[in-house]
Amino acid sequence: MPTKLIAVLIAVSDGRPMVLTLEGGRALPSGPLEAGHRSLQTGLRLWVERQTGHALGHVEQLYTFADAPDGDAADDRSVLISYLALTRIHQGEHGWRNWYDYFPWEDQTAPDGRALVARIAARLEHWAHAAPPAPGAARRQRIALTFGLDGLGWDDELVLQRYELLWEAGLVPESAPPGGRTVPGLEMAGDGRRILATAMARLRAKIRYRPVIFELMPDSFTLLHLQRTVEAVAGQPMHKQNFRRLITQQDLVEETADVASDTRGRPARLFRFRREVIGARRIAGSKLPLTRPV
Amino acid sequence: MPTKLIAVLIAVSDGRPMVLTLEGGRALPSGPLEAGHRSLQTGLRLWVERQTGHALGHVEQLYTFADAPDGDAADDRSVLISYLALTRIHQGEHGWRNWYDYFPWEDQTAPDGRALVARIAARLEHWAHAAPPAPGAARRQRIALTFGLDGLGWDDELVLQRYELLWEAGLVPESAPPGGRTVPGLEMAGDGRRILATAMARLRAKIRYRPVIFELMPDSFTLLHLQRTVEAVAGQPMHKQNFRRLITQQDLVEETADVASDTRGRPARLFRFRREVIGARRIAGSKLPLTRPV
DNA sequence: CTTATTTATGCTCATAACGAGTATAAATAA
DNA sequence: TTATTTATACTCGTTATGAGCATAAATAAG
Incomplete structure (x- = not known):
């Protein structure tokens, strides 16, 4: 073994x-x-x-x-x-x-991703309808919960649950019947995509309460750069002013003397992560400053 | 292998x-x-x-x-x-x-536990002082953070970090030098206590955002019974009225027709967990309604 | 040189969540 | 009866969060 x-x-x-x-x-x-x-x-x-x-x-x-x-x-x-x-x-x-080549529907920052979710949901509904009444209802509830339908919000941490639902429905190449039509997204061998989904979910959860996002940043960065990095990981757009408030209020970063040079518009101040807070307690506000989708 | x-x-x-x-x-x-x-x-x-x-x-x-x-x-x-x-x-x-036989200091519901933390902290400070200045300062910071000293609050999820700190300091039987004085708490063979600490931390974290506490409850229970169960797991006392508000507002439970019989004082209504919310999204408010220690 | 455009940054405001405490109700024990 | 105990309903101030307005400082366009 x-x-x-x-x-x-x-x-x-x-x-x-x-x-x-x-x-x-x-x-x-x-x-x-x-x-x-x-x-x-x-x-x-x-x-x-x-x-x-x-x-x-x-x-x-x-x-x-x-x-x-x-x-x-x-x-x-x-x-x-x-x-x-x-x-x-x-x-x-x-x-x-x-x-997102492997999980296109997980990118909810752009309208494309949201449109894809709608198409996927339709195909999942079809799968739920094909089942007997009782399990069908349970399936519909799972679909609504994991994909945020019926006014329920999109939960970016449910990456694995969404993939497993698609797997069960036979809508991914890993589980589809021969010739079955699958949902967009690159395949991986074995459990590769399941493991990747687990990693994505874990990282999305982690950035909410630990300052691990800075492991993905260069030494100095603008607040917008930091925001774009968080948005890339979370797959969701954020409110710019509130994001800035969240970061600065918690003393996670400190100003440097420099400003960004590659600028369009007003140049942004460069910040640096305050490494001394690494061991510190959980970062406040488990909620990222999301913005309502347009 | x-x-x-x-x-x-x-x-x-x-x-x-x-x-x-x-x-x-x-x-x-x-x-x-x-x-x-x-x-x-x-x-x-x-x-x-x-x-x-x-x-x-x-x-x-x-x-x-x-x-x-x-x-x-x-x-x-x-x-x-x-x-x-x-x-x-x-x-x-x-x-x-x-x-808590294995981790007496993790029970912060009673004054004993809080007193024990003070004694443990003193011994850890001694260990930090014995080190060279730089690592000593780092150790002092870790001690303060994990044990909630210097006005930092007690974080009930740091079970593993506290155990590992004690392990490093040689204050538990698993790591103590022969004849070394150790901190109270039963020993386990091998990594037993480390695994138990991991489980405690995970469960304490989990009850904040998933309704798993009900797996530990009988079918019907009073709100005080539920509160005592959460307090037992979290090792922290909670504010009774706010606990009740948290639970009822989220529709996690529903009233039964019965009231508790084994009662002293006014009889309490019996509640039942609403199983239909099991799959539902995270329970709100990651913060349990703690009460300030006396 | 003036104006539009873009990004940065400061600030306000309403609402919800949270921590703390007051007040009252309904039982038993003294 | 009265004290004690537990249950339950509300209130209140503070903070966190979501949303948006307003101004600043740069470049690009005319």
Whole structure:
């Protein structure tokens, strides 16, 4: 029963959240669990830093599961331990993909994403209707909850629940019947997309109460740059003035002497993360300053 | 490299949070990962229900780590996958222990617990002073943050961080030098207490945004009973009127026709959990209605 | 040189959530 | 009867949150 470590490396580049992939985007980096590491966490860190040359920021364990192998030889299935790691993209690296290539409906910052949700919801409704009354009603409720229909708001943390719903409905290539029509989005091998969905959900939850977003930022940045990074991760637009209020009131950042140079419009002050708050308690206000969709 | 599943079974009985243990309280139930289960989760559920006869409510994976074996034969260390499971205690069962027997300082509902924190903090300060200036200052900050000193509030979710700080300081039997004086609290074998701390922290966090507390309740209950259960888990006293407001405003419960019979004082109405909200979105207000310590 | 456009930044306002406490009701014990 | 205990209904001030107005400081367009 071999044990493998899987790393979901995330960076945000140019306002797009990116994930490091292999095999033409079909796989996540993984390696064997090596003996002799003090802990799994440090083992993963060493291994990734050696393989990719990346210095990892925040690293956290995601989930462990038993991979069902292709054959039915259940005895030698792998145990997969997945990790989320935050980093920055270096120049000219390969294998980085926009995570919304895999989950287009998770990007609710643009009207396209919201339109896609409507189309997906229609297909899911069809699936619910095809079921007997009782399970059908339960399905409809799950659809409404996870996709924020019927006036229920969109919950950006339900990435995994949405993917699993689509999986159950046979609307993703991983589960679709031969020739079945699927929903947009790149496929991954094995449980790749499930793991990515778990990572996205975890990161979206985490940025609300820990200052991990700064692991994805350069040393100095404007507040709009920071906002765009949060929006990229959360997949939701935010209210600019309130975002600024949230960040500054909590003393998460401090002004530098400089202003941004690449500017259109009034130049923005550059800020720096106050590293001394890293260990500090949860950042206030679990609510990000969202903006109502147009 | 064998793989083991470890279950932290939690119940609340008589206002005390209990954990199921083996070997006189020194170990948590564990078993081998068996082939042929659809998922680790269902595997654990079947195995626990067969072993203990318990119907499990909410089950969730906690953390996976590599157990360092006693010898230095690093090759055959185990991978341990730990789970949190919520249930109710049946009559006359053995092996259930108050989790505060293992972490007395985590119970902040009584003055004893708060006094214990003060004594522990003093010993930790001593440890910080013994270090060189720079790491000493960092240690003092960690101590203040995790134990809520210097006017910082007590954060009930930092169970693991507090245990790890004590571990590093050599103040728990698991890490103390021979003959070293340790802090009160029962010991467990191996990583038992670390796993229990992880479970406690996870559960304390979870009750804030998911209605899992009802997995620990009987079918009908008074609002005070519910409050005492939350307080037992959180280890913090709550404001009675505000607790009631929080629960009723969110339609988590509905009145039954009955009132409590075992009453002193005015009899309380019995309530029932509205199961239909189980799938529903996060419960509002991540803040429990705490009350300022006296 | 003046004006439109763009982004930055400061500030107000209404509402909801939260922490704390007062007041009253309904039971039992003394 | 009266004290004690628990239940339940409200009030009130403070803070957090969502929304938007107004002004500042830059470049681009005419």
